[in-house]
Amino acid sequence: MNILSQELKMSVASMLYWTGALVFFVFIFMFMYPPISRDAAIIENVLSNFPLELRRALGITTLNLSQLLGFYGFIFVYVLLIGSVYAMKSGISVLSEEVRSKTVDFLLAKPVSRKTVVSAKILSVLSNLIVQNILFIVISYLIISAYKQDYFDMAVFTLLDLSLIQVQLFFAALGFFLSVIIKKIKSVLPISLAMVFVFFILQMLGESLNDPKLVYITPFSYFNAADIINNGSYQLSFLLINLTIILILTGSTYLIYLRKDLPSI
Template identity: 40%
Template sequence: MNIFMHELKAYRKSTIIWSISLMAIVMLYMSFYPSFVKDSEQFMKIMEGYPEAIRNAIGVNLGNFFTILGFYCFPLTFVTLCGAIQAMNLGTSIVSKEVREKTADFLLTKPVTRTTVLTSKLLASLISIFITNIFFWAAASFIMQQVKTDDFSFKLFMLLSLTVLFVQLMFLALGIMLSVLMKNIKSVLTVSLATVFAFYFLGMFFDTSGEEAKRYISPFKYFDTTYIMNHSSYETSFLIAGAVIIILATAASYFVYAKKDIHSV
């Protein structure tokens, strides 16, 4: 419990910063919605000039872009990208910061198992992510009520909003696995940004290929907002694939960490 509270306190500042950032993104972009609806024809002509792959990458679907939920998918893309960086940063720092700050041997001399240590750190990271999402959902719900021109489905809103959390959980699991596999991560932010943007640009590239199977490579492509809008549900195969990634990456992290040699100072 002491480890959990210590980690939670350590993440307090970053949780506040990320929460404010995601809230600012969604509130800023959604505040433009009335202007977009007012000049929809002009904006439609502008959007039609962009390649379809670019429109998909930034969450623009011309079929429903000028509905409030369709427009919401646009800032949601950037929120998901930022949320993935937050989660990857948390996951990558879970173990690596102890090695980098030369406190790993001190921590492991405490009368707790390695499983307890990793679980406490993981729970603190999850709490940080959940808090960030709660504030984001609250801000998104508030601003949409203020700028809406018609009623919208709250169920669809929540399905779209929850995609941020699901993507974050995948990147958190991947980050933890990297944290225990790599001997010494000198810069957590560098590794996090490189990993997240690599997956993001891979997703953009696969949009141009048109091959459905390649979507499994990038977590950013697991939740197609157009499909969610049309079917009011997620694609089952991608939902299962995401769960498998989280479970396998987390299980591998526990297995490796339990047997890993921790170098003393």
């Protein structure tokens, strides 16, 4: 418990900043919704001149931008992107931070098992993500409410918002795993950005090329906003794949961290 509360104390500010960034992004981009929905016909006309591959990559072949949920789905892709960078950054740094700040000889010389340390740290990332998502769901709902007119599918909106934490958990788990297999991590953010963008670009490629295989390797495809809006549900197979990957990466993290030599100074 003491490690968990220490971790939370050190990370809560960063979590709030990133939550602020997510909310701010939604707040700003929703300003674009009224004009876009008003002139939907013109905009769709302009967009239809874009090459099909580009429209697919941006997700605008399947999303109706003139509808509130369609537009929210369009900008939600970028919410996923920002949220994933935060999750990945937290995942990578939570275990490697002790090595980078050279405090590993302090913490691991205490009467705690490595299992306890890993659990406490993973739990701290999980808590931050949960709090972040609760805040995000509440605030994004408040923002959306300002634009809500007649019909609005609350269930689909919630499904969309709930996909954020699932994608984040994927990247957090990937972060844990990378942090125990990479020998020296000098700075966390560049790696996080690079990894998240690689997966994001894979998703765009998958959409653009209509490649059914690429869809399976990136969580951005598992929780594709257009699919969620059009089907009104998640796809069970993707849900399970995502969960399995998260469990395998987290399990491996334990196994490796319990066995590895902690680098000295």
